[in-house]
Amino acid sequence: MKNYALLVFLILGITLNSSAMTGSNLIAEEITIITDEYVKIKSSELTPPVIEEILKQYPTSKLGGAFKNDKGEFKLIMVLKSGTRKTVYIDQYGNWINKR
Incomplete structure (x- = not known):
């Protein structure tokens, strides 16, 4: 009887774990698309x-990359x-x- 209960819990755990993994994979996939x-x-x-606005807002700064x-x-x-970027x-x- 104990073996049957252990077997049921083992099958239930494997089933829940596999469904949880597919859900987390879907979330990660959506994030990379955005x-x-x-x-x-x-x-x-x-x-x-753009050049005019840069000169207004940052007159003493240099352009490090575009x-x-x-x-x-x-x-x-x-x-x-x-010296900070x-x-x-x-x-x-x-x-x-405004982007975060």
């Missing part, structure tokens, strides 16, 4: 409104006067974007 992909570009590819995605949004790495996002029309 991310945006930025491609590195030259600073000469920035639009004039990236662009399919939506026309730019990811800019600004090197501040203190700050990542900012801006669209092609010079409007700042």
Whole structure:
């Protein structure tokens, strides 16, 4: 009788474990789809409104890197006067974007 109870609990545990693993795999798959992909570009590819906004907001900073995605949004790495780096996002029309 004890062997049957042990067998039932073992089968139940294996069944629940396999269904829990498939649920967690689905969640991880959805997260990877959401991310945006930025491609590195030259600073000469920035639009004039973007350049104007950079000069207004960060007059003493240098551009450490520029990236662009399919939506026309730019990811800019600004090197501040203190030497720290700050990542900012801006669209092609010079409007700042808040991303976390």
